[in-house]
Amino acid sequence: MTMDKEHHHSEDRTSPADAWADARAMIDAPDGSINIAYEAIDRHVEQGHGEDIAMLWLGKTGSRLPFTYADLADASGRLANVLAAHGLTKGDSVFALMGRVPELYVTALGTLKAGMIFTPLFSAFGPEPIQTRMEIGSANVLVTTAELYKRKIAGWRDQIPSLRLVLILGDDAPEGCVALGPAMAAASPSFQTVRTGPEDPALIHFTSGTTGKPKGAVHVHNAVVYHAFSGRYALDLTPGTIYWCTADPGWVTGTSYGIIAPLVNRVTMIVDEAEFDLDRWYSTVQNEKVEVWYSAPTAIRMMMRSGADAAAPYDFSSIRFLASVGEPLNPEAVIWSEKVFGQPFHDNWWQTETGGIMIANRPGMTVRPGSMGQPMPGIEAGIVERGEQGLAELGSGQVGELALRPGWPSMMRAYLHEQARYDKCFVDGWYLSGDLALRDADGYFWFVGRADDLIKTSGHLIGPFEVESALIEHPAVAEAGVIGIPDETAGEIVKAYVTLNPGYDPDAQLERELRGHARKKLGPAVAPREVIFRKTLPKTRSGKIMRRLLKARELGLPEGDISTLESDES
Known part of the structure; x- marks a missing residue:
């Protein structure tokens, strides 16, 4: 054209x-x-x-x-x-x-x-x-x-x-x-x-x-x-x-x-x-x-x-x-x-x-x-x-x-x-x-994806760590893992997975409260649109949450190398 x-x-x-x-x-x-x-x-x-x-x-x-x-x-x-x-x-x-x-x-x-x-x-x-x-x-x-x-x-x-x-x-x-x-x-x-x-x-x-x-x-x-x-x-x-x-x-x-x-x-x-x-x-x-x-x-x-x-x-x-x-x-x-x-x-x-x-x-x-x-x-x-x-x-x-x-x-x-x-x-x-990208035979470049976990939503680049940190400040949250989910309009939307501290029940009211807490801390552009409760999060043996795995499971993609994975139950 x-x-x-x-x-x-x-x-x-x-x-x-x-x-x-x-x-x-x-x-x-x-x-x-x-x-x-x-x-x-x-x-x-x-x-x-x-x-x-x-x-x-x-x-x-x-x-x-x-x-x-x-x-x-x-x-x-x-x-x-x-x-x-x-x-x-x-x-x-x-x-x-x-x-x-x-x-x-x-x-x-x-x-x-x-x-x-x-x-x-x-x-x-x-x-x-x-x-x-x-x-x-x-x-x-x-x-x-x-x-x-x-x-x-x-x-x-x-x-x-x-x-x-x-x-x-x-x-x-x-x-x-x-x-x-x-x-x-x-x-x-x-x-x-x-x-x-x-x-x-x-x-x-x-x-x-x-x-x-x-x-x-x-x-x-x-x-x-x-x-x-x-x-x-x-x-x-x-x-x-x-x-x-x-x-x-x-x-x-x-x-x-x-x-x-x-x-x-x-x-x-x-x-x-x-x-x-x-x-x-x-x-x-x-x-x-x-x-x-x-x-x-x-x-x-x-x-x-x-x-x-x-x-x-x-x-x-x-x-x-x-x-x-x-x-x-x-x-x-x-x-x-x-x-x-x-x-x-x-x-x-x-x-x-x-x-x-x-x-x-x-x-x-x-x-x-x-x-x-x-x-x-x-x-x-x-x-x-x-x-x-x-x-x-x-x-x-x-x-x-x-x-x-x-x-x-x-x-x-x-x-x-x-x-x-x-x-x-x-x-x-x-x-x-x-x-990640590729170049075609005529020298045009084509974007393939981020080499890491950054989330791009509505043109804003969001580091999952910043969102996870804010969620963990809520007394109910023990751990948080944050990923981007493909979205037709925004490109990606922020989705959070959390495990709870003892004495908190994973219900709709708490989910709303956590989203409100994140919005107040981070602003609406950065806060998660959805919070999912989990008993455990997939982690490496050194304790890093495997966001890549959360995303693969969410989207039904191959899980890739999980040799460093702790046993987990999702």
């Missing part, structure tokens, strides 16, 4: 050196310093594009606020001055916890402008995931709302000694916090962007591990080189393009391609405060004349489920490119979108750790429904397996681990405080992704 106008040829075998030289030519790094906020905002204003619309914000209740590049330059300058006035300096750590409101985008840009490190948190997280991430990231500043502060932060704020300042949106703040409204109004909009070097940390994104705590992936200012490049070549972002990335900045897509790549490429980005609503989404595409739309398979499957008739009243003629990321996009969705929108969704693949799109169905490529596409220019990808002699690269059609040659600009530079865990990702000159 060849669909769109020919922009860039798919058989692009650009060498990395040539690719990064092309990419660097897209940005303006004066005197060897490089700062994401300068590339995203200030240089456009300096070049006479200050009145271009940078962001069109759509409020839940129907408000529609445009922000020019000059507006964002002023607001981010004020925010940087507020941080500086409180004694914060280059390298300090700023966390943001709020919905998709304009202040979130201003906080991201102002933090980077001040040479500080920006970490977005998903506002639906419960108190524990927030506290864990702020501890690991040694948060110095939190920007949030009064309501989120009271509900999720106030109870444990004093347990984070690094936290020096809490800024609260609006004109009033609880005791011990600072109201952002008056502070911004009193601050000067002019701020000399802090000189940051290519390797200075800029962003920390947390990703769940299969065991232990979430990992904080560190990205540097030089990543903007790849954000600019991939935004142009994978998503067709050009100056003036009306672009809508539906991802929340609490997840890496919503920052890399919901803030940085679009602004660096001088587009007009749509930001919708509301959650998914079919008619609202279709109306937005029609009324705002969206040209490039980047979304997730969960949302696309929800659109499909509503049928072509629901889409029929709307005019989608403005769309020139559709892209999807988050988990593999089923072939039916690609074919369906071509019928309904006149364009196929172009799937692509990348990770929190890669910082940007690595493999893509790019504009002008022939889309193979179900494939994640081909490596981007400058990216060398392979399928490898571990052998006695180290890593061996596999031929076409063979399933192995998807690996990349390190060195692209947006590659993570560390996992915070976890050097050994970081080093394990790099073997024999490859970055190992932990994803």
Whole structure:
């Protein structure tokens, strides 16, 4: 299926050196310093594009606020001055916890402008995931709302000694916090962007591990080189393009391609405060004349489920490119979108750790429904397996681990405080992704599955350990094992198996109570949808719960190697 106008040829075998030289030519790094906020905002204003619309914000209740590049330059300058006035300096750590409101985008840009490190948190997280991430990231500043502060932060704020300042949106703040409204109004909009070097940390994104705590992936200012490049070549972002990335900045897509790549490429980005609503989404595409739309398979499957008739009243003629990321996009969705929108969704693949799109169905490529596409220019990808002699690269059609040659600009530079865990990702000159895939004879890559236990639900990556830990905190629960179960809409849903402490009865009331407990601790995106009571859980002799076995039994799959299994009764 060849669909769109020919922009860039798919058989692009650009060498990395040539690719990064092309990419660097897209940005303006004066005197060897490089700062994401300068590339995203200030240089456009300096070049006479200050009145271009940078962001069109759509409020839940129907408000529609445009922000020019000059507006964002002023607001981010004020925010940087507020941080500086409180004694914060280059390298300090700023966390943001709020919905998709304009202040979130201003906080991201102002933090980077001040040479500080920006970490977005998903506002639906419960108190524990927030506290864990702020501890690991040694948060110095939190920007949030009064309501989120009271509900999720106030109870444990004093347990984070690094936290020096809490800024609260609006004109009033609880005791011990600072109201952002008056502070911004009193601050000067002019701020000399802090000189940051290519390797200075800029962003920390947390990703769940299969065991232990979430990992904080560190990205540097030089990543903007790849954000600019991939935004142009994978998503067709050009100056003036009306672009809508539906991802929340609490997840890496919503920052890399919901803030940085679009602004660096001088587009007009749509930001919708509301959650998914079919008619609202279709109306937005029609009324705002969206040209490039980047979304997730969960949302696309929800659109499909509503049928072509629901889409029929709307005019989608403005769309020139559709892209999807988050988990593999089923072939039916690609074919369906071509019928309904006149364009196929172009799937692509990348990770929190890669910082940007690595493999893509790019504009002008022939889309193979179900494939994640081909490596981007400058990216060398392979399928490898571990052998006695180290890593061996596999031929076409063979399933192995998807690996990349390190060195692209947006590659993570560390996992915070976890050097050994970081080093394990790099073997024999490859970055190992932990994803299983195969490459066909024509160089298209196809996702097969996770090499570990991570659960992907509605585009969110969930580590079972985090959910199990929360369940075990309930007095009734002795042990918990958590797995993902395939689900047509969400990709996977979280399902928990628990054994109970003596004196508790496995009944419907307790099941509801445990789900409520998990929702309160973790937030609805992460909590299990179902809790199953068991006398025992399958475990290895060393005491590790075998989630793989739980999943195999749940889905009627082969149980595989159970040589390390303790005897169990399910």
